[in-house]
């Protein structure tokens with residue numbers, strides 16, 4: 001994947017949630033109620049991703065608020081009784097698979113692409129999947145690192161899985177999502193897309209190029225590598241990290257009772273990639289997608 005750094009791209013920031021359930025599958029509220037709740041909460045983009053089924057989203061978008069068609073699908077996970085939780089974005093209404101649990105996940109990912117969509121990997125930690133159970137998947141445009149609803153059983157955070165993929169040279173972006181079912185799982189994790197305009201085409205481009213950053217609270221205002229130095233700026237936080245290949249990276253901590261808003265550090269010879277993570281005083285995080293070095 002060739003990634004675009006959102007902090008050096010022209011355009012505006014648009015807030016998005018890419019994983020949402022409604023009464024079309026196991027959510028508590030209808031597509032209309034769900035989309036209205038997200039619009040009122042200040043989001044610009046919402047993807048409806050019900051299990052096995054798309055929604056007709058044609059009448060749900062509003063001024064400055066775009067609803068995108070999607071679907072969570074569940075191919076079998078080879079060598080186990082488990083299934084994958086893969087999230088398709090940008091598939092047309094009526095898209096679906098003949099079987100509920102198709103045998104070939106990679107064929108499904110290709111079918112999603114052929115229909116104009118893209119797939120990211122849903123909540124690997126909650127699934128209990130080891131690295132070898134998802135690393136064979138090809139053509140994914142991202143991995144969920146924060147999933148709000150998985151936090152209801154203490155398994156929100158799949159950052160370790162992301163590290164494994166990145167360290168293996170799979171430079172993929174990572175998303176924060178709600179996976180909302182209309183309970184206490186809403187408005188907890190989101191992405192800020194950098195786009196020239198609010199269209200489905202722009203959303204798909206941003207997903208395909210990782211042109212966004214993700215958050216459960218803090219904001220990031222800049223991240224780049226300039227003359228061999230990684231730099232990040234953000235809202236007031238307690239800690240800022242540069243995360244790189246395996247044991248490489250750097251950290252800056254605020255003094256007790258204080259906050260920091262920026263960090264810069266030379267990139268090391270063995271870093272291979274660098275991404276920024278910031279953590280605020282309430283434990284909420286934001287992170288950038290990686291820059292390949």
Ligand SMILES: [Zn+2]
Pocket residue numbers: 072085122123
């Ligand atoms: Zn799922």
Ligand SMILES: [Zn+2]
Pocket residue numbers: 019020021072179
């Ligand atoms: Zn889901």
